[in-house]
Amino acid sequence: MPAVREVLETKLRAALNPVAVEVVDESHLHAGHASAPAGGESHFRVRIVSDAFVGKTRVDRHRLVNQILKDDLDDRVHALALKTLTPDEAR
Structure with missing residues (x-):
């Protein structure tokens, strides 16, 4: 079974055809918190640059992004920090 980070990245790449995408597993920073599962892979930081964001508010x-990752957010992802940029904003 692929790592959750890989699943998230694959879904975002397929749906948004990004110029750049980075998914970082930050679960280790939340170890021991009541909502943090023992196996980790629950807290992620995502930076994504895509033309799909042109003309859209933050x-x-x-x-x-939340709609694309809905199944994961409903199931195994507890926290998702997003940085969503257009290519012009990323320059």
Whole structure:
């Protein structure tokens, strides 16, 4: 079974055709918290650069990403920090 980080990255690449995407597992920073599962792979930081964000507000961008990752957010991902940029904003 692929790591959760890989699953998230694969879904984002397929749906948004990004110029750049980085998914970082930060679960180790939350070890011992009541909501942190013993196996980790629950807290992630994502930076994604895509033309799909052009003309969208930050809230709309986050909603789009959350919809793409809905199954994972409902199941195994507890926290997701997002940085969503257009290619122009990333330059």
